[in-house]
Amino acid sequence: AQSVTQPDIHITVSEGASLELRCNYSYGATPYLFWYVQSPGQGLQLLLKYFSGDTLVQGIKGFEAEFKRSQSSFNLRKPSVHWSDAAEYFCAVGPPSGAGSYQLTFGKGTKLSVIP
């Protein structure tokens, strides 16, 4: 069965510092990969996705992620964090193209706190 591991439950960074959130997945084939952000009282918002091709993908709000097949990882990065980035971040996987619901399997999330 597929699974997603986000090893860091909570990360605190200073505003302006760089950020890397880790994500590892277990899947029978290379899945489609996603990062979502959830702010209090808000729905999940898609930051970026990887389907194929260039392993470095750019997303919204200045985020990027790199897919590393050999490490089964899809880490999220941002060069300079803003206070408004404080939220919970979820990595998710979905089955590669084909029939079905395209349901997502999520990790447990990483809560990001930003020190002004």
Next chain:
Amino acid sequence: DTGVSQNPRHKITKRGQNVTFRCDPISEHNRLYWYRQTLGQGPEFLTYFQNEAQLEKSRLLSDRFSAERPKGSFSTLEIQRTEQGDSAMYLCASGDRAYEQYFGPGTRLTVT
């Protein structure tokens, strides 16, 4: 495009009562998903509709849970004989293409 809306936003109920949640997807989105999120966990898939047809159900969806999407528009999720373990955030998402999922703000259920 007003986004996915969910009502109510919060629901407190006593164990054994029935509850119903509503999700209004983005208009003309034919795919609709329900997920459940418990404290400290990521969302877990519950069920999926394409138009009015319920095409997939997770084993998490016990027989106390039922979901409908009449006419392929809004959807309801009903939980009968609620248990304390049902306390969670129930999320709805909609989309009109594969892997396009726009999430609503969720309904937080507390069972006392």
